[in-house]
Amino acid sequence: MYELFFRKFNEKVPLTHEEEEMIKTYLTPKKLRRKQYLLQEGDVCKSIAFVEKGALREYSIAENGNEQIIQFAIEGWTISDLYSFLTGEPATYNIDAVEDSELVLLSKSAHEELLRKLPKYETYLRLQVTGAYLALQKRLTSVNTLSPEERYANFTQLYPELVQRFPQHMIASHMGLTPETLSRARRKIKSK
């Protein structure tokens, strides 16, 4: 249990066995069936979720009713509505499972206590959020500087497993395109 969680944690910040045992007392396992919600907009995000197994997506609903996916998460990844988690404000995003999934949850109070007790946890957080920030920055830059074809080609190269496990219309949503436009972009790539 929590194998992958600690493997990923240790990749960023090495833990002693005692530290791992301590952190374990703050973790909660959770299973989700495909299509089951982890979080609905308007509720407060009570936990940060780490994916031990499975696949999830985080999305908001645009004014026209369309879903806009802001993030995917597969094994080894973390997912939450971070603003809601940190502030206790109602969540903007929905999170649901695209495949049957097994998660490791860390609650707000556990998060706060670990911040007090374990400096390594703060380092881990800083590194996690920094990585997430840099990925988002790169993504926003590419939206404004690259064509859909270039962006899709980059995406399949960077995240081949996401392309395999999520339907194409979700990839399109994540890229801010309609399924039709992505289909046309893929056609253009093939003809080159």
Next chain:
Amino acid sequence: MYELFFRKFNEKVPLTHEEEEMIKTYLTPKKLRRKQYLLQEGDVCKSIAFVEKGALREYSIAENGNEQIIQFAIEGWTISDLYSFLTGEPATYNIDAVEDSELVLLSKSAHEELLRKLPKYETYLRLQVTGAYLALQKRLTSVNTLSPEERYANFTQLYPELVQRFPQHMIASHMGLTPETLSRARRKIKSK
């Protein structure tokens, strides 16, 4: 000197006088004239810059030669090519001054030493990067869910000072629009 820097720092993480004096030994002041580069793409970003006075922009060059502004910074804000700073890789972005500016620089080695010596610095970083991440996430979501008119209206409400101090074509660039499209969006807003 460094007044605003420590005011902002203390808003996030309160420092003792001794701690402030210690941090001061790691800071370097720098002045920039309008249009002067702080960082050019291809160079390594050697410092994180805090703005004591003035205004800067960070931008990349798209394949078609257009500038795409990813970030502005005015008094109290921080600016850098963070990936380049952390990894020593060549910078993707350019940073230059839109107004004559006074900065407070923190070098990579100072950053690393402060991380070792002062746990409060790590907390400050975590909080800084978390805020930056949340702002970027919100921005990317709005790109895909709101019209240019709505986005501009939000932007002027959230950042009135940016709208006053940066020319409109730079605001357009930051929004991922051409100046013409932003002008049309503003006309639409006025006719409502």
Next chain:
DNA sequence: AAATTACGTTGACATTTGTCAATGAAAACG
């Protein structure tokens, strides 16, 4: 195994945005 649902592709057409160029006003420069 049959029925149903989900998915990806495609084309016609509508809408939005970018490109180009011109104009006038404001700001900056000498």
Next chain:
DNA sequence: CGTTTTCATTGACAAATGTCAACGTAATTT
């Protein structure tokens, strides 16, 4: 103060993307 540069707006036209609908295939459900 005169000259030059920068900026914002506008319109015509081109290009890109969204919307709608239909179709065939694959996956899921019954």
